[in-house]
Amino acid sequence: MAVAALIAVAVVVLAWQRPTPTVALPLRPAGEISLPGDSSRFDYASLDADRGLLFIAHLGASQVIEVDVHANRVVRVIDGVDQVHGVLVVPQQHRVYATATAANQLVILDEDTGARLGQAPTSDYPDGLAYDPQHHTIWTTNETGGSETVIDADNGHIRGTVDLASEAGNVAYDPATARMLVDVQTRDVLAVIDPATLTITRRLPLPGCDHNHGLTLDPAHRMAFVACDGNATLLTIDLNRWKVLGTQRVGDDPDVLAYDPSAGRLYVAAESGRLTTLDQHDRRLTVAGRAHLADGAHVVAIDPTTHRSYYPVPHGTTGQPALLSFDSTR
Structure with a gap:
């Protein structure tokens, strides 16, 4: 009986590990824009859709x-953001926030001029970012530091720190509940945080997940x-009942997620260069x-008004860094 059970498990594992079939994207x-600099790694990108300004x-x-x-066209290049990982434009603030990972800092930039307005200290390895519009704060995920540094979006002052007691993945703001959601990636848990008290109110286990890093929301649904x-x-994840609704296979080493709410389409970009698009119905x-x-x-960024998607890559068609853009065909 035990042998039969082990064989059944092995068959399931092998089936899960088979390469997923290609489905035409x-x-x-829609175009390609040459980017300055060398062909080293790009990381996050953030779009001010109204102004058409993409920060990479x-x-x-x-x-x-x-x-x-x-x-x-490239408008400007802002130097000196040490090993920049996360970047987030907040049009309401007319500011851009970026994580200088090598310096363990959040850097604050003027969206209009690119001028450096200030910086704030974080914990170890700041990565992804999110904006809480109710409390006017920037949440900085400290990946190896295992915490969130909460920073005033106006003056750059530290509002507080949330200890996750484990390595942190991405963070997102849920407008329906005014809560922050954070991947706790070495425990395969989704943490829910009350930004008013900076306390964790729920830890949702994620069965079937190994190292939850990427995160985005569909607040309307x-x-x-x-x-x-x-x-x-x-x-x-069902945010009403706090349970897993379904699972899908995506490209190896999935990284950045972007959701187009008006089209109901999710984009999952992976380190392997494999992109998965998924449509939401019911x-x-x-x-x-x-x-x-x-x-x-x-890395992927979506314009929700045109449904165009953008991908910064180290090597475009000419072999130089480029921003690739694609339009949806359906």
């Missing part, structure tokens, strides 16, 4: 690159999407496309 090329973290060059996606980079799995996801997009295409 519902995208068509060029980690390997310690630069934030600002691109006007309406005019298809009360869902969270969690990418597990240890086993190339996407989990859909709070369920179905795979719309799954294929290799480009080497190094682990």
Whole structure:
């Protein structure tokens, strides 16, 4: 009986490890913009859709690159943001926030001029960012520090720290509950934090997930999407009942997630360069496309007004750094 059970488990594991079939992506090329600098690693990107300004973290060059996606040109390059990982534009503040990981700092930039307005200390290895509009704070995920540093979006003062007691993944603001959601990636748990008291109010276990890092929300339909980079799995979480609604296979080492709310489409970009697009209907996801997009295409940003998606990559068609853009075909 025990042998039969072990064989059954082995069959399930082997089936799960088989390469997922390619499904043509519902995208068509819309353009390519040459980016300055060398072909070192890019990280997060953040779009001010109204102004058409895309801010890209060029980690390997310690630069934030600002691109006007309406005019298809690079506006400016902001130097000196040491090993920049996270970048977040907050149009209400007319500011851009970036994590200088090598310096363990949050850097505050003027969206209009690129001027450096200030910085604030964080814990170890600051990575992803989120904005809490109710309390006007920036939440900085300290990956190896295992915490969130909460920083005043106006003056850069530290409001407090939340200890997660484990390595931290990405963070997101839930407007329906005015709570922060954080991946606790070495425990495969989604933590819910009350930003008023800076206390953890819930820890949701994520069965079937190995190392939950990526995170984005569909607030209107009360869902969270969690990418597990240890086993190339996407989990859909019901934020009403706090349970897993479903799982999907995605590209190896999924990293950045982006959701287009008006189209109901989720984009999961992976370190492997494989992109998965999934469509949401009746709070369920179905795979719309799954294929290799480009080497190094682990970052995606979406314009919810045009449904155009953007991917900074180390090597474009000319072999130089480039910003690839794609339009949806359906």
